[in-house]
Every structure is written in structure tokens, then in C-alpha cells.
Amino acid sequence: MERMTFRLMFRKMRHHLPQLIGIGLLVMVGTAFFVTLYTIYLSYDRRANELFINQCYADVTFYGSFDEYDVAAVESSEGITLARGRIVHDFRNGDIILRAVSLTDEINIPYIHEGTLPSASNECALLKKHAQAHGTGVGDTIVLQGKSLRVTAIVASPEYVYMVQNERAMMARPDRFGVVFVTNDFFNGTYNEIAALGEITKDEAEIIGESIGAARTVTQDNQVNKVLFREDLKQIRTFSYIFPLVFAFLIVMVIYVMIKRTLALERRQIGVCKALGMTEGRLLLLYIAQTAVVALLGAVFGCVAAALLCDTIIGFFSVMFEVPGLAYEFYPVLCGCVILAFMALSAVSVLIGARKVLSPMPAELMRPRMPSGGKQILLEKAAFLWKRLSFNTRYALKSALRNKGRFFAVLLGMCGSCALLTFALGFFNSAEYTQTAYFDGFANYDVMMEISPMPMEMAHPVEEKFDVINRALMIPVKIDGDEYPLLVVEENFDMQRIDTSRIRDGVLIPRHYARKWNVEAGDTLRINDADVTVTAVFEQNFGLSIYTGYDYVKEIIRDFVPVYNVIFARGADISELKDLSLRYSFSYSTLPDDKNSFASLMESLNTLIWFMLACAVILGLTVLYAVGLMNLSSREYEYMFMGVMGYSLKNIMNAHIKETLIQLVIAIPFGFALGYGILNVVKTAFSSDNFVLSAAKYNESYAYAGIAVILMSALVAVVSGFYVNRLNIVEGLKVINE
Amino acid sequence: MNLYTLQSLSKDYGEGDSLVRALRNVNLEIPSGKFVVILGASGSGKSTLLNMLGCMDNPTSGRIFFEGTDITSYNKRQMTQFRKTTIGFVFQSYNLLPDLSAIENVEISTEMAGLSRKDAEYALALVGLSERAGHFPGQLSGGEQQRVSIARAIAKRPRVLLCDEPTGALDFETGIKILEVIKQIHMEQGTSVLLVTHSQEIAKIADIVIRMRSGEIISVTGNAEPVEPCEVVW
Numbered sequence: 001m002e003r004m005t006f007r008l009m010f011r012k013m014r015h016h017l018p019q020l021i022g023i024g025l026l027v028m029v030g031t032a033f034f035v036t037l038y039t040i041y042l043s044y045d046r047r048a049n050e051l052f053i054n055q056c057y058a059d060v061t062f063y064g065s066f067d068e069y070d071v072a073a074v075e076s077s078e079g080i081t082l083a084r085g086r087i088v089h090d091f092r093n094g095d096i097i098l099r100a101v102s103l104t105d106e107i108n109i110p111y112i113h114e115g116t117l118p119s120a121s122n123e124c125a126l127l128k129k130h131a132q133a134h135g136t137g138v139g140d141t142i143v144l145q146g147k148s149l150r151v152t153a154i155v156a157s158p159e160y161v162y163m164v165q166n167e168r169a170m171m172a173r174p175d176r177f178g179v180v181f182v183t184n185d186f187f188n189g190t191y192n193e194i195a196a197l198g199e200i201t202k203d204e205a206e207i208i209g210e211s212i213g214a215a216r217t218v219t220q221d222n223q224v225n226k227v228l229f230r231e232d233l234k235q236i237r238t239f240s241y242i243f244p245l246v247f248a249f250l251i252v253m254v255i256y257v258m259i260k261r262t263l264a265l266e267r268r269q270i271g272v273c274k275a276l277g278m279t280e281g282r283l284l285l286l287y288i289a290q291t292a293v294v295a296l297l298g299a300v301f302g303c304v305a306a307a308l309l310c311d312t313i314i315g316f317f318s319v320m321f322e323v324p325g326l327a328y329e330f331y332p333v334l335c336g337c338v339i340l341a342f343m344a345l346s347a348v349s350v351l352i353g354a355r356k357v358l359s360p361m362p363a364e365l366m367r368p369r370m371p372s373g374g375k376q377i378l379l380e381k382a383a384f385l386w387k388r389l390s391f392n393t394r395y396a397l398k399s400a401l402r403n404k405g406r407f408f409a410v411l412l413g414m415c416g417s418c419a420l421l422t423f424a425l426g427f428f429n430s431a432e433y434t435q436t437a438y439f440d441g442f443a444n445y446d447v448m449m450e451i452s453p454m455p456m457e458m459a460h461p462v463e464e465k466f467d468v469i470n471r472a473l474m475i476p477v478k479i480d481g482d483e484y485p486l487l488v489v490e491e492n493f494d495m496q497r498i499d500t501s502r503i504r505d506g507v508l509i510p511r512h513y514a515r516k517w518n519v520e521a522g523d524t525l526r527i528n529d530a531d532v533t534v535t536a537v538f539e540q541n542f543g544l545s546i547y548t549g550y551d552y553v554k555e556i557i558r559d560f561v562p563v564y565n566v567i568f569a570r571g572a573d574i575s576e577l578k579d580l581s582l583r584y585s586f587s588y589s590t591l592p593d594d595k596n597s598f599a600s601l602m603e604s605l606n607t608l609i610w611f612m613l614a615c616a617v618i619l620g621l622t623v624l625y626a627v628g629l630m631n632l633s634s635r636e637y638e639y640m641f642m643g644v645m646g647y648s649l650k651n652i653m654n655a656h657i658k659e660t661l662i663q664l665v666i667a668i669p670f671g672f673a674l675g676y677g678i679l680n681v682v683k684t685a686f687s688s689d690n691f692v693l694s695a696a697k698y699n700e701s702y703a704y705a706g707i708a709v710i711l712m713s714a715l716v717a718v719v720s721g722f723y724v725n726r727l728n729i730v731e732g733l734k735v736i737n738e
Numbered sequence: 739m740n741l742y743t744l745q746s747l748s749k750d751y752g753e754g755d756s757l758v759r760a761l762r763n764v765n766l767e768i769p770s771g772k773f774v775v776i777l778g779a780s781g782s783g784k785s786t787l788l789n790m791l792g793c794m795d796n797p798t799s800g801r802i803f804f805e806g807t808d809i810t811s812y813n814k815r816q817m818t819q820f821r822k823t824t825i826g827f828v829f830q831s832y833n834l835l836p837d838l839s840a841i842e843n844v845e846i847s848t849e850m851a852g853l854s855r856k857d858a859e860y861a862l863a864l865v866g867l868s869e870r871a872g873h874f875p876g877q878l879s880g881g882e883q884q885r886v887s888i889a890r891a892i893a894k895r896p897r898v899l900l901c902d903e904p905t906g907a908l909d910f911e912t913g914i915k916i917l918e919v920i921k922q923i924h925m926e927q928g929t930s931v932l933l934v935t936h937s938q939e940i941a942k943i944a945d946i947v948i949r950m951r952s953g954e955i956i957s958v959t960g961n962a963e964p965v966e967p968c969e970v971v972w
């Protein structure tokens with residue numbers, strides 16, 4: 001661009017500075033939101049995979065009872081490059097569960113944050129999250145089953161990016177669950193796990209598992225830890241898109257109306273420039289560059305803001321997962337693409353608004369434009385109705401519809417802000433609702449114990465300690481090639497709110513599965529090799545299982561022997577459980593524990609919610625203010641004239657407020673609907689086989705979102721009031737002469 | 739060769755009931771290097787004609803040859819190029835860009851024509867406004883703005899200077915000064931000038947006077963002894 005054109009561009013930018021700042025702000029917040037979350041997504045993906053690869057995350061783990069020959073057998077299997085036996089055992093100490101894992105070389109190697117790996121049986125390495133929660137450091141001692149162990153290292157583990165005890169348990173709180181790595185001679189006994197490396201499929205792994213008599217074979221991709229990792233990645237990415245998309249839409253709208261108005265005002269100047277021999281392309285560039293510069297600045301600042309925000313947000317996420325080295329990283333390609341995308345977006349918006357306006361011949365551009373107003377609006381034609389309206393209402397309606405672009409921009413601003421507020425609040429509601437629905441509605445037990453299988457005729461000694469117990473059998477079944485838990489329950493089962501009258505002649509499945517498998521109540525479903533009837537579909541949010549009764553299970557599993565391996569119980573002294581579990585060696589989880597850990601997860605979610613609410617408010621205020629200001633200055637003359645004719649500020653503001661009310665009435669319901677729509681999209685991303693988020697929206701949330709939008713409009717109206725009040729008739733007349 | 743040759747040039751505005759025939763079948767030859775005044779009452783089609791000559795608008799029918807080239811057959815790019823290099827336009831209502839200072843308003847034109855800042859400064863000096871170079875249009879009087887606008891038109895040394903009532907919005911004395919500047923440029927640089935006015939008196943300074951009425955040329959007369967602008971009284 002030549003020097004003068006360049007100068008002209010910058011001077012012109014001053015005329016719509018508030019709008020440009022608004023656009024810049026929107027670009028900045030949109031960029032910051034996207035870059036922050038996307039950086040976390042990329043960095044988490046990269047760091048976690050580094051951890052998985054560098055620390056040799058086992059490709060397959062076999063559970064059972066094994067000796068050295070089994071290990072050797074696995075290692076010599078095709079596809080397997082390395083196998084190691086190990087012993088893993090959970091020890092309960094009061095509220096705390098410590099899982100002792102014997103170290104294996106070359107597989108599942110702990111990542112050392114600090115110290116050196118233990119080399120004697122009285123030494124151990126402790127998982128960082130647990131160590132942090134207890135303030136334990138290298139050199140301290142911990143007690144494990146009466147033995148005291150000196151902590152020689154603080155570590156991270158590829159297997160414990162997420163603190164989960166097992167497939168069915170909730171994510172554990174780091175102060176309640178910890179992993180302790182010990183040397184092989186800490187235990188003396190047979191291996192209960194074999195970890196192996198090698199590129200093999202699930203089916204191949206299972207064949208090996210069968211050959212060594214493994215009770216369970218789990219490939220890396222099916223480990224909860226890995227599954228949670230994949231799902232979180234997906235969720236973070238989904239989240240990163242939502243807000244920026246809404247922002248982008250409004251940025252286009254604001255630029256469009258701004259450029260329309262600017263071009264209308266500068267029509268004559270455009271004619272002059274063309275008369276001087278400026279090409280259309282150059283003129284277009286003159287206007288595109290204005291918003292592109294702003295988009296560039298906004299996006300760059302957004303990237304900087306992301307750099308500052310990232311670590312804080314990672315801090316919130318670290319409640320859920322921990323990966324060494326996860327911190328803000330500068331991704332030049334990401335930042336570059338986002339910056340370019342926003343610049344392109346702004347350029348396209350200008351292009352849409354300016355294309356036709358710039359093309360007429362200079363002589364035509366320099367002529368005063370034929371007034372487009374003065375047209376009758378539809379309502380005016382319905383004269384009898386029109387006449388009944390007050391002047392103010394008529395005026396409000398007319399001026400609202402005179403500039404449809406600005407009217408819609410305000411409408412969309414309100415709608416978008418309302419939608420994002422509704423979504424953010426609704427997301428919070430959904431999490432809360434999901435929690436209540438499960439812990440207060442669905443689950444009705446105090447404790448769930450997993451024991452070794454026992455025949456139905458035999459009573460487990462722990463049963464007598466409780467007022468009420470229910471037995472059940474948890475077995476894995478295959479559907480579409482994947483494994484799912486099937487819970488076989490007795491007819492008097494009441495520990496979870498399922499309709500036990502339906503378990504006699506079929507299976508009950510959670511809605512999430514029903515959707516996934518595309519079945520409804522009454523349909524047949526293929527489980528293992530049997531076709532079974534789905535008798536009911538119900539809502540379940542955690543620990544999803546298929547339910548059936550002891551009679552019907554015979555249809556699914558041939559040669560079924562009635563046994564139970566799960567005991568649900570209510571009404572006993574939970575504090576006694578620890579001793580019982582040690583004595584009878586079973587693992588258990590209590591409902592209050594699960595509830596607590598979910599609650600702490602919710603707390604970390606709150607910050608994200610506040611972040612989203614702030615973004616929504618910024619969006620609303622910016623659009624309303626930027627577009628509102630355009631409306632005001634375009635009507636300046638009119639308002640002034642009304643002032644001269646004796647209309648008071650109150651009269652003028654009345655008209656203004658009525659227009660705003662029309663917009664609010666239209667925008668808010670659409671905002672609610674859009675917000676709910678976004679929530680439903682996100683809900684899907686947040687639902688997995690482990691956890692299903694129920695979309696819920698409380699009436700308060702609608703009210704809050706609505707009130708917030710109304711307050712924003714009111715704030716902008718008050719500012720407008722000051723503006724109208726300040727209008728100066730002399731100044732106004734100059735405008736006309738221009 | 740003639741500067742302009744017009745062949746049955748017509749321009750209509752609007753259509754149907756609101757059709758206005760601003761130019762009706764105009765045939766005209768304008769020789770090169772002359773000071774030409776187009777005279778006519780308001781609404782007679784003077785501005786319309788000037789716009790056609792400057793490639794600022796498309797005629798409804800007919801042809802305009804500029805030094806033998808049919809400029810009515812130009813495409814958009816060629817028209818822009820023609821306006822940029824060949825034509826200097828002075829408008830009745832100055833039409834300076836309010837965001838640029840006096841010198842910048844001149845410079846934007848020279849820059850586009852590929853000339854230097856010096857040319858812009860020279861043109862501004864020619865209209866006697868060197869001291870006000872840094873002032874913005876809002877800070878200049880009407881006469882000063884019109885002088886800047888003349889400087890802008892001549893700085894790129896166009897072959898033709900088209901002036902649409904350059905004195906229309908000015909008082910008598912300022913008007914004379916403007917005319918003097920235009921005449922001086924005509925004399926010194928040999929620029930062909932076409933000046934629109936509805937003043938019989940101003941027409942006296944021309945070599946050739948073209949009279950228009952209702953979109954038609956009613957006469958083209960030569961003026962053997964054009965007077966100096968300072969001698970004009972109206």
C-alpha cells in the first residue's frame with residue numbers, strides 16, 4: 001500500500017474506534033479461549049504420549065495368578081517383545097487406600113520427578129499427586145501394612161495419569177488414593193499381573209491370556225487410565241470450539257454492520273477516490289486492512305493472554321490428571337493459524353459488506369444517495385392497528401426496522417450472550433443434576449464390596465455385619481466386539497433404582513448404551529452369542545452396567561452357575577470395613593467416598609464455568625455497546641431534532657427502550673434454545689461408558705441468563721442516555737452539512 | 739487531432755415515468771490545448787457532459803473519442819487508469835478527503851500517478867497554499883479548499899483539467915483568484931481546460947464557449963480575444 005493510502009486507513013480507523021475496539025476485544029477473547037484450550041489439548045496429547053512411550057506403558061496387562069513360566073510363555077508369544085510379572089496389592093489405611101506395585105524394569109517405568117528408584121525392600125517411590133496431597137517428600141517414611149518404608153523418589157506413572165482404582169470406581173481423590181512402587185522382594189508370592197509390550201490386537205492378546213489362564217486381559221487402549229485420557233482430550237477440544245464459534249459469528253455481524261454504515265457515510269469520499277483513479281481493489285483493501293489490523297492485534301493479544309492463562313487452567317485440570325511437563329507451550333503454527341483465521345474472517349466480513357457498495361461509477365457515488373427510508377413497514381399497512389400505537393411505539397418500531405443489519409446485530413449479540421450464559425449455567429446444572437440423580441436418586445447403598453466369587457448357597461462372613469445386603473454378580477460380556485459389565489441381581493435388589501420387575505424376562509440397559517447400540521425397550525440385543533430382549537431403558541450416570549436377573553442370565557451364558565462376587569450393603573458401621581476387608585481380603589468402595597471425589601471434581605469445574613460466564617458477558621456488552629453506539633450516532637440528528645421539537649430525554653429514551661425491549665423479547669428465547677442446543681452437543685462429548693452427563697437446566701439458570709442479558713442492555717441504555725443528553729445542536733447541524 | 743470527439747452522445751437517468759434525458763444526441767469536437775467554457779442554465783446537462791468526458795460515468799449511447807481513442811469502450815480498469823493519468827477533476831464542492839491534510843490530499847493523487855512528494859509540494863505552491871500544507875480541510879476556508887482541490891487536480895500534470903463550477907460556492911474575489919490559478923496553469927503547462935459555469939461573464943475568459951440547453955449543444959463559438967480573469971466582473 002502506498003504511504004497516503006496507509007495514512008488514510010489509519011485516520012479512518014479513528015472514526016469507528018469504539019466498534020474497532022469492540023471487534024478487537026471479541027477477537028482477543030475468542031482467540032484466548034481457543035488458544036488456551038487448544039494448547040492444553042496439544043500439550044496434553046504430546047506430554048502424555050511422551051510419558052506413555054518413554055516410560056514403556058504396557059501394551060497389554062494380564063490379571064490372574066502367574067509364575068515365571070507364564071511370564072516366559074507370554075514373552076515368547078507372537079507379537080510380544082517383552083513381558084514382566086509383578087504383584088499389585090491394595091492396602092487400606094483408614095480412609096486411605098495405598099496400592100503397592102512391585103517395580104518392573106523396562107515396562108511401566110515410573111517417571112522420576114525427584115530422587116532415585118527404591119533398591120531395597122524398605123524403600124519405596126510414591127506417586128506425586130498423593131505425595132503432594134500429604135506433603136510427603138523424599139526421605140520421609142510411610143507405613144504400609146505395618147512396615148515402614150522410606151520414600152526415595154517422587155514419581156509419575158504412565159498407568160496413573162488418572163487416579164483411578166479400577167474400571168467401576170470413580171476417580172479417586174489424591175489424598176485418599178496413592179500408588180507406592182516397591183521392590184520385588186517387598187512381596188513374596190506369585191505374580192498377580194503380567195505386563196507386556198508388543199504390537200498386538202485385543203483379540204490376539206485375549207488368546208495369549210487364555211493360554212496362560214488369565215482371569216482378565218486388558219489392552220492399553222482399554223485401560224481406564226487410557227480411556228479417560230482419550231475422552232478428556234476429546235472434551236477439551238470440543239470445549240475449545242464452542243465459544244470461539246459463537247464469537248466468530250458475532251464478529252462477522254459487527255464488522256458487517258459497521259462497514260455498511262461506514263461505507264454509507266463515506267460514499268462520497270469513495271467516489272472522490274475513484275475519481276482520482278483509485279482502483280476498486282485498493283479501496284477494498286483500504287477497508288479490509290482496517291479490520292484486519294484490528295483482528296491481527298486482537299488475535300496477537302489473545303495469544304499472549306492464552307500464554308498467561310494456560311498454566312492457571314492447567315492447574316485446574318491437574319485435579320483430574322497429572323502428566324510431567326504439562327505446561328504452557330508455544331505452538332507457533334496454532335497461533336499463526338488462529339491469527340490468520342481471524343484476519344481472514346474479518347476480511348471476508350468486510351468483503352461481504354463492501355463488495356456492491358464500491359462498484360458504482362464515481363459520478364454516481366458522489367451524488368447524494370436516494371433516501372432508502374420512508375418506506376412503509378408492514379405494520380403500517382395494517383392502518384387500524386398502527387394508529388392505535390403511541391407515537392413512541394411507532395417510532396421505536398420504525399427505527400428498529402429501518403436498519404435491519406444493526407437491529408439483527410444487536411439481536412444476535414443478545415442471543416449469543418444469552419446462549420453462552422445459558423450454556424455455562426446449564427453445564428453447571430447438568431453436573432449438579434448428574435450428581436444428585438446418581439448419588440441421591442439412583443444409588444441406594446452405602447458400600448459395594450467386590451469379593452472372590454462365592455456360590456449363592458454360601459453366605460459371605462461380611463454379610464452379617466450389615467442390616468441390609470444384596471448379592472450380585474458382575475461379569476464381562478461382549479457386545480459388538482467390546483466388553484461391557486453385566487450385573488446379575490436378585491429380584492429383591494434395591495441398592496440401585498432399577499425396575500427389578502423387568503429383570504425376569506430380559507436385560508435393562510442404561511440410556512447411553514441404548515443410544516450407542518441403537519436399541520429401545522422391546523428390541524433384541526446380541527450379547528455374547530445370544531439374542532436377548534431389552535425390557536427397559538433407564539438413566540444411569542456412573543458405573544454403567546447392563547442389568548438382568550439370575551433366571552434370565554441363563555439365556556446369555558450357557559452352563560451358568562449361580563455365584564456372586566459383589567455385595568451391596570446398607571446400614572452398618574463403615575469404619576469397621578477396613579478391618580473386615582483386610583481379614584477377608586476384598587476391595588470395597590463407599591458411596592460417600594465416591595460422592596466426595598465427584599464433588600471435588602465439581603469444584604475444579606467451577607473455575608471453568610466462571611471463565612465461560614465472563615466470556616459470555618464480555619461478548620454481550622461488547623456487541624451491544626459497539627452496535628448501540630452506531631445506532632445512536634446514526635440517529636443523532638433525529639434525536640436532536642426531537643429535542644428541538646420539545647421531546648424530553650425521557651421521551652427519546654422511551655423510544656430507545658421500547659426498541660431494546662422488542663429485541664430482548666425476541667433474543668432471549670432464542671438464546672435459551674441455542675444454549676440448550678450447545679449443551680446437548682457438549683453433553684455427548686462429555687458422556688462415555690464410564691460417565692454420562694445428563695443435560696439439565698434449572699429454571700434459575702434461565703432466569704439468571706435472562707436477567708444478565710437484560711442488565712447488560714440496561715447498562716448500555718444508561719450509557720446511551722448520557723450520550724443523547726450530551727447531544728449538541730450546533731455540532732449536529734455540522735453533521736448535516738457534511 | 740481533436741482532444742475530444744463526441745458522436746451522438748446521450749445520457750438518460752431513471753426509467754419509465756421518471757426518465758430524464760440529461761444529454762440528447764450530442765455531437766461535438768473539442769480541439770486540444772484550449773480553454774473551453776461550457777455554459778448553460780441549471781439542469782441543462784453540463785455536469786453530466788463533464789462526467790462523461792472524465793470517464794466518471796457511462797453514457798447511455800454514443801461514443802467519446804479522446805485523441806482518437808474510443809474511451810466509451812474502456813473497461814473498468816482502463817477507465818480508472820484514464821482518470822488517474824489523464825484527467826484532473828475540480829468539483830464544485832471541493833471534495834477533499836477530510837482525513838488528510840492539504841498536502842496529503844495532493845499527495846494521494848501524485849502517489850497514485852507515480853509522482854513524488856515534490857510534485858505535490860510544487861502544485862500546492864502554485865495555488866499559493868504552501869504555508870497551509872499541514873492543515874486539514876476542516877481548518878481551511880472554502881476558497882482555500884478549492885485551491886487545494888485544484889492543486890490536487892493539476893499536481894499529476896493531467897492532459898485535461900475538468901472543472902465543474904469551481905467558483906460556484908465562492909465569493910467574487912475568491913472566485914477570481916481561482917480562475918486566475920486555472921488560467922495560469924493552462925498557460926504555463928499547456929493543459930487543456932474544460933470549465934463548466936452558468937456565468938456569461940466567466941465565459942469571456944475562454945478560447946471556446948459551448949452553450950447548452952436541455953441536454954443539447956446550441957452553439958459552439960470561438961472567442962478571438964479572451965479576457966484575463968481579473969478583468970471579469972459578475
Ligand SMILES: Nc1ncnc2c1ncn2[C@@H]1O[C@H](COP(=O)(O)OP(=O)(O)OP(=O)(O)O)[C@@H](O)[C@H]1O
Nearest residue numbers: 751752758760779780781782783784785786787936
Ligand atoms: N442521478 C440522476 N438521476 C436522475 N436525474 C438526474 C441525475 N443526475 C442528473 N439528473 C438530471 O439530469 C439533468 C442534467 O443534470 P446536470 O447535473 O448535468 O445539470 P447541470 O447543467 O450540471 O446543472 P447545475 O448547473 O445545476 O449543476 C437534470 O435535469 C437533472 O435533474
Ligand SMILES: [Mg+2]
Nearest residue numbers: 784785786902
Ligand atoms: Mg452541475
